Amino acid sequence: xxxxILIVDDEEVVIxxxxxxxxxxxxxxxxxxxxxxxMDIIKNGGTDIVITDLKMPDVDGLELIHWIKENSPQTGxxxxxxxxxxxxxxxxxxxxxxxxxxxxxxxxxxxxxTEKAINxxxxxxxxxxxxxxxxxEEKIDRIMEIINNNKHKPGALIPILExxxxxxxYLPATVQRIIARELNIPVSEVHGVVSFxxxxxxxxxxxxxxxxxxxxxxxxxxxxxxxxxxKEHLGIDEGGITEDRKFSLETVRCxxxxxxxxxxxxxxxxxxxxxxxxIDEVLKxxx
Amino acid sequence: xxxxxVEDLKRIKEEYLRKHDVSRYRAKVTVHMGxxxxxxxxxxxxxxxxxxxxxxxxxxxxxxxxxxxxxxxREPMITVEIPGRYPVKYxxxxxxxxxxxxxxxxxxxxxxxxxxxxxxxxxxxxxRPEAKPYEGIPLTDELPIFKHQVLRALRNKGIxxxxxxxxxxxxxGYMAAAKALLEMTPEDIIKEVKxxxxxxxxxxxxxxxxxxxxxxxxxxxxxxxxxxxDEGDPGAxxxxxxxxxxxxxxxxxxxxxxxxxxASKGYIYVRAEYPLAVRRLQMAIDQAREHxxxxxxxxxxxxxxxxxIYQGAGAFVxxxxxxxxxxxxxxxxxxxxxxPFPVNKGLWGKPTVxxxxxxxxxxxxxxxxxxxxxxxxxxxxSTGTKVFALTxxxxxxxxxxxxxxxxxxxxxxxIGGGIKKGRKFKAVQLGGPSGGCxxxxxxxxxxxxxxxxxxxxxxxxxxxxxxxxxxxxxxxxRFFLEFTADESCGKCPPCRIGTRVMLDKLIDITEGRxxxxxxxxxxxxxRDIIKTSLCGLGxxxxxxxxxxxxxxxDEYEAHINQKWCKAGVCRELSTFYIDKDACTGCTVCAxxxxxxxxxxxxxxxxxxxxxxxxxxxxxxxxxKFGAVKVGPRDMxxxxxxx
Numbered sequence: 019x020x021x022x023i024l025i026v027d028d029e030e031v032v033i034x035x036x037x038x039x040x041x042x043x044x045x046x047x048x049x050x051x052x053x054x055x056x057m058d059i060i061k062n063g064g065t066d067i068v069i070t071d072l073k074m075p076d077v078d079g080l081e082l083i084h085w086i087k088e089n090s091p092q093t094g095x096x097x098x099x100x101x102x103x104x105x106x107x108x109x110x111x112x113x114x115x116x117x118x119x120x121x122x123x124x125x126x127x128x129x130x131x132t133e134k135a136i137n138x139x140x141x142x143x144x145x146x147x148x149x150x151x152x153x154x155e156e157k158i159d160r161i162m163e164i165i166n167n168n169k170h171k172p173g174a175l176i177p178i179l180e181x182x183x184x185x186x187x188y189l190p191a192t193v194q195r196i197i198a199r200e201l202n203i204p205v206s207e208v209h210g211v212v213s214f215x216x217x218x219x220x221x222x223x224x225x226x227x228x229x230x231x232x233x234x235x236x237x238x239x240x241x242x243x244x245x246x247x248x249k250e251h252l253g254i255d256e257g258g259i260t261e262d263r264k265f266s267l268e269t270v271r272c273x274x275x276x277x278x279x280x281x282x283x284x285x286x287x288x289x290x291x292x293x294x295x296x297i298d299e300v301l302k303x304x305x
Numbered sequence: 306x307x308x309x310x311v312e313d314l315k316r317i318k319e320e321y322l323r324k325h326d327v328s329r330y331r332a333k334v335t336v337h338m339g340x341x342x343x344x345x346x347x348x349x350x351x352x353x354x355x356x357x358x359x360x361x362x363x364x365x366x367x368x369x370x371x372x373x374x375x376x377x378x379r380e381p382m383i384t385v386e387i388p389g390r391y392p393v394k395y396x397x398x399x400x401x402x403x404x405x406x407x408x409x410x411x412x413x414x415x416x417x418x419x420x421x422x423x424x425x426x427x428x429x430x431x432x433r434p435e436a437k438p439y440e441g442i443p444l445t446d447e448l449p450i451f452k453h454q455v456l457r458a459l460r461n462k463g464i465x466x467x468x469x470x471x472x473x474x475x476x477x478g479y480m481a482a483a484k485a486l487l488e489m490t491p492e493d494i495i496k497e498v499k500x501x502x503x504x505x506x507x508x509x510x511x512x513x514x515x516x517x518x519x520x521x522x523x524x525x526x527x528x529x530x531x532x533x534x535d536e537g538d539p540g541a542x543x544x545x546x547x548x549x550x551x552x553x554x555x556x557x558x559x560x561x562x563x564x565x566x567x568a569s570k571g572y573i574y575v576r577a578e579y580p581l582a583v584r585r586l587q588m589a590i591d592q593a594r595e596h597x598x599x600x601x602x603x604x605x606x607x608x609x610x611x612x613x614i615y616q617g618a619g620a621f622v623x624x625x626x627x628x629x630x631x632x633x634x635x636x637x638x639x640x641x642x643x644x645p646f647p648v649n650k651g652l653w654g655k656p657t658v659x660x661x662x663x664x665x666x667x668x669x670x671x672x673x674x675x676x677x678x679x680x681x682x683x684x685x686x687s688t689g690t691k692v693f694a695l696t697x698x699x700x701x702x703x704x705x706x707x708x709x710x711x712x713x714x715x716x717x718x719x720i721g722g723g724i725k726k727g728r729k730f731k732a733v734q735l736g737g738p739s740g741g742c743x744x745x746x747x748x749x750x751x752x753x754x755x756x757x758x759x760x761x762x763x764x765x766x767x768x769x770x771x772x773x774x775x776x777x778x779x780x781x782x783r784f785f786l787e788f789t790a791d792e793s794c795g796k797c798p799p800c801r802i803g804t805r806v807m808l809d810k811l812i813d814i815t816e817g818r819x820x821x822x823x824x825x826x827x828x829x830x831x832r833d834i835i836k837t838s839l840c841g842l843g844x845x846x847x848x849x850x851x852x853x854x855x856x857x858x859d860e861y862e863a864h865i866n867q868k869w870c871k872a873g874v875c876r877e878l879s880t881f882y883i884d885k886d887a888c889t890g891c892t893v894c895a896x897x898x899x900x901x902x903x904x905x906x907x908x909x910x911x912x913x914x915x916x917x918x919x920x921x922x923x924x925x926x927x928x929k930f931g932a933v934k935v936g937p938r939d940m941x942x943x944x945x946x947x
Contacts (some may be wrong), residue, residue: 172653173615173635180577180616207636214637214794215618217577221749224677233732234540234770235696237784243921270578271621271788278344279696288344295899295923 021136024261025049026056027098028069032121036069039125040132053077060090067094067135069119072110077260082114083113094139096131113166116179150190153222162184165200175201175211179218184224187223224266226304228284233272235279244280245269251298265304308597308604311483319944321475327389327434332411334358335384337463339373339549340581345380350403354383356409366411372550372585374463377701378420384463385410391438397639407812409716416442423448428456428464437795449719457690458506458666458796459706461551467585470592473553479598481669482939483495485561486606489672491521494565498668500676502688507533507624507661508739508765510754513668516658520566520648524658530559530568530610531652532661533629534582537621538737539788543692544662546704548575548582550914552589556612558665560603561672563610566658571612573627578619586614621738621792624766625840626651626659628794639794640840661691663765683709687753693766696732697771698725707752717771728773732856734763738785738792739845741852742778743842761852763845775926777874778857779864783811785849793842800843803834806850807850817877817938819865824854869937876920880936883924885910887932888944894933899900915941 023045025033033049040047048065050056054077059065068086072079072294083095092232095120097110110118119128154161164181167175178197183189189212198205212218230236245267249255252265260265273281278290282300289300307313323430327333336351351370358366374382374551379396385406386392393416395406398622409417416424416439425445426433437442438784445451457464465472473479485494499514520528532555536544548555550568565902590612602865615633623629623638630652632638651657667689672680680688687709695715696702700722707716713733717723724730732742741762744752750756757764772781790804807830813819831847838844854861863869870878883894890908895901902918905911913924913933925933 061637115812173633175617176636177616180618203671209638215620217617217619232539233346234737234768234784235702237539237772238697238772238776238781270543271537271619273578290344 019044019133021045021066021132021135023047023132024065024068026053026068026074026079027051028074029069030256032071032098036128039128043129043132045132045136046290047241049078053079053082056082057085057089060086060093063088064094065090066139067096067116067132069096069098069132072099079120080109080113083110083115087113091138094135125244149222150192154187154190154192154196157185161196162200165197169201175203175208175259176215179208179212183218188219188221190220190222219257219259219268221257222259222263222266225264226266226284228267228282229270229273230267231273231279231281231283233279233281236272236281239280240294241280244282244292244297247294247297248301251301285305308602308605309479311480311487312702314479314483317471317474318477321471325367325369325472325475326334326369327386330367330388331413332388332391332666333367333369333386334407334411335386335464336368336370337372337374337380337382339369339546340579340899341373341377342380342382346399347381347399347848347931350381350383350398353400353403354407357404358411359855363410370466370468371463372461372465372467374702374705375459375546375548382422385416387411387414388483389434389600390416391434391436391442391444392426393424393439393442394422395420396422410882418442423451425451425925426449427454428460428462430456431464432435432458437623450722451916452549453715453720454706455690455708456706457670457679458547458663459551459704460670461554462546462704463550465551467550467552468588469729470553470589470596473551477673478553478669479557479604481672482560482598483604483606484556485672486608487639489564491566491567494561494672495521497676498565498671501671502676502683502686503664503671503679504687505661505768506663506667506691506764508736510764513660513664516648516660516855517565519646520656520658523649523672525656527570528565528568529652529653529657530566530571530655531629531633532559532571532573532657532665533624533626533661533892534573534579534586535617535623535629536576536662536766536769537792538625538739538766540696540734540770541694541737542768543704543767545579545582547662547692548579549585552582552586553593553663554666554669555586555662556589556593556599556670556788558660558743559612560610562658562660562665564608566656568658570608571610572615572652573612574615574623574633576619577616583614583616584844590614614802619939620794621788621841622794622842625842628840629659630657637794639796640842642839644687663767668852684751684753684755684934686755687764691752691767691771695769695771696720697769698728698773698776699723699771700725709753710751712749712751713743716752716769721771723775724771725770730773731772731774731776732778732781733848734762734770734772734781735768736763736845736848737768737790738846739763739841740765740768741770741848742781742856743827743852747856750758755817761848761855763848775872776875777815777870777872778853778860779811779870780872782850783808783815783855786811786846788845789842797839797843799834799837800839800846803830803838803843804846806830807834807847811850814861815870815875815878816865817868817875819861821865823865824858824861863937868939869935871935873920873922873925873935878938879920880915880938880940881913881918881920881922881925882913882915882934882940883913884934884938887930889930891929891931893927897923897927899923 025036039049079209095115100121117131194208198208282289282292338347381398418441421442422447424442495518503513504510510704623632625640628638628640647657690707743760786808790808792798795801873879888910895903
């Protein structure tokens with residue numbers, strides 16, 4: 019395994035024995051007895067994980083962990099503790115450490131934990147957050163505002179979902195979890211409602227959302243052919259979105275504009291009397 | 306803003322009528338702006354009119370807007386009225402026509418006869434001024450499309466500005482509420498509504514007065530009044546039109562209903578797919594609150610009611626009352642068994658009345674004019690008028706209101722103007738996915754709850770889709786089953802599994818895998834599903850199948866036995882060929898064929914290469930001589946084998 023490891027412990031012997039166990043495994047291991055010095059080393063970059071004691075004179079382990087989370091969040095932390103009390107571990111876990119080593123620990127355990135920590139850190143660096151989470155993070159203030167404005171009203175769930183969907187364009191699992199937590203109801207209940215109503219969607223919409231009317235009047239006037247042509251043209255299925263997130267395609271029960279059948283709605287524009295053969299002319303206006 | 310009293314209402318009415326009296330202006334132009342109108346470009350027409358009249362020439366001209374005018378396929382539309390002359394309706398407008406009308410009619414005073422559609426007043430209860438008609442423009446009183454209609458629920462159609470409270474008051478708006486709150490007891494209101502005989506306009510046709518009476522008698526300190534604006538039937542948009550075009554009438558109907566049953570809180574459940582309706586209703590609610598027509602102590606009567614909008618999220622089953630109430634509670638909209646009925650235990654367990662938009666729109670005139678007035682139209686068991694959304698293969702597509710008891714034939718051939726492009730009538734579909742198809746030989750059936758049910762269809766909420774001979778009835782049944790199978794909420798197995806099994810059978814039949822006994826199996830399943838489903842959705846879902854089997858059994862048989870879809874809709878079961886005797890060699894088919902499968906010399910019979918044909922139906926639809934025919938799937942295969 020490869021990786022740069024920093025051991026922080028006020029007992030020199032712990033540093034030495036860690037180096038002796040980990041270096042043959044292929045890691046580069048540095049050590050320091052002072053948390054303050056550790057901060058300087060981490061600042062210079064290149065440290066993948068820090069294995070630190072909790073109880074140390076001057077600056078203690080918890081403070082160091084806190085500092086790392088603030089200043090070098092990509093660095094992983096493993097905690098060594100001679101007093102594996104519930105409290106100290108709980109504190110450390112809350113600061114987002116990867117794992118902990120109770121003193122005394124076996125060489126096997128140290129190797130295992132180190133390997134796991136390195137893998138976790140590396141996975142985090144390469145893995146980009148899914149776009150759903152990014153979308154939600156971007157709008158989180160507005161989402162919380164909607165929830166807080168509605169949460170005390172009876173039957174608040176559906177209005178909240180409607181408004182959040184208006185902001186986000188769709189309702190990914192992430193946001194359903196947030197809503198469930200804030201309303202203090204099970205996620206299953208939120209998901210049950212989202213999946214029940216056709217107005218709610220868990221898939222993002224394209225920049226231009228195309229809705230093909232499948233009402234009776236449109237259907238008898240070749241609405242289905244329009245849908246087939248659109249699928250073929252965009253290379254996506256019903257409910258799908260093109261790779262560049264430009265177009266998404268869906269069907270609706272009835273737009274209530276039967277006099278104009280067959281009807282296709284792109285964003286908020288109604289295209290009336292659409293000819294399936296000339297569908298690309300409609301799309302061209304949006305490209 | 307001051308809280309209004311009855312005196313204020315009268316004063317506002319007089320002021321508004323004086324201000325909008327056409328004789329005070331050189332001309333009045335009304336632009337009709339419902340969803341259809343806006344989609345067809347009414348906003349642009351309004352801009353053009355404003356632009357044309359922005360100069361000094363345009364002074365003294367009143368420009369106003371209204372909701373949907375009912376002629377959906379002829380939008381955009383405007384009405385021009387000049388003092389002393391009949392108001393003229395213009396349809397199918399574009400920029401050029403609009404500018405011409407402004408110049409010649411609005412400013413010049415002479416109607417543009419060749420662009421005019423009709424002249425006169427559609428709304429029967431309007432005070433007609435002294436006026437002279439124009440030469441050469443049909444009168445609304447005489448045109449078949451208008452003369453059979455009686456506007457009651459749509460009484461403000463095309464004349465009032467939906468965004469103006471004053472405009473509504475000028476049409477006696479809130480006078481019925483005032484009468485109900487100040488002069489009548491709840492018992493009086495219920496008696497009047499019962500006397501009118503009005504039945505719920507949402508589909509099931511339950512007597513409204515009886516529903517109110519049951520809820521009035523139910524014990525409870527808190528009661529709710531709900532309005533069902535979750536118009537889910539494909540092909541129906543009556544309620545949307547009323548909510549968009551006359552939102553205050555919905556509020557007034559609800560105030561009267563609330564007073565009758567003793568409700569203090571109301572919700573209007575509207576589809577989120579109707580943004581314009583939501584916007585206009587919200588505007589109306591705000592105006593009503595501001596003027597003391599909603600909220601505490603309405604019109605000084607001591608009675609209080611507040612109404613909120615609740616946006617539905619698109620589930621057909623939410624038209625069912627118990628499902629709608631679950632949805633209002635923020636849950637999955639699934640129905641629950643009745644009893645207990647919502648009038649005793651409805652929203653949040655409290656006594657609740659739910660009525661449809663059109664029902665509420667009928668209430669104010671009943672209170673003002675009396676139940677006897679209402680039942681003066683219609684039949685013994687189906688009183689008053691009903692609004693229909695007339696669509697499909699018909700010339701005049703739009704929203705109509707007719708007295709109950711009018712024969713279907715009159716609706717289709719006179720109001721609807723007959724079948725498009727001279728094709729042949731095949732069936733009319735009534736009541737959406739819960740309804741059925743009525744064939745030609747039953748077109749004398751009067752439109753009443755009791756007579757339509759005998760045909761196997763239902764009046765339903767008012768969707769009326771006309772089908773011509775280019776429609777395949779098996780495919781139509783499949784379409785409706787796809788709808789109900791998809792919209793089944795999944796709670797009860799007969800509906801959830803039954804509709805799916807029926808749909809699979811229909812798919813088999815339309816794709817050439819039909820077998821002997823399929824029709825009987827479908828009939829059998831249908832009967833069981835009707836008997837055992839929990840709610841109206843399942844109980845009515847088989848209707849489209851049962852009616853199409855009943856009246857078009859030969860089509861099912863042709864699909865199953867001959868593998869032949871005579872309408873050429875089911876691709877797997879049709880072969881398109883050209884009748885050599887009928888073909889004139891006009892080349893239209895060959896030029897329109899997307900795959901160049903048609904060949905032939907000019908003025909000589911053409912031929913379709915079966916190997917290339919993709920069965921797109923283009924030639925069949927384009928041929929003016931009916932020379933393209935549809936044969937069974939194997940018509941050419943057999944000749945090869947012999």
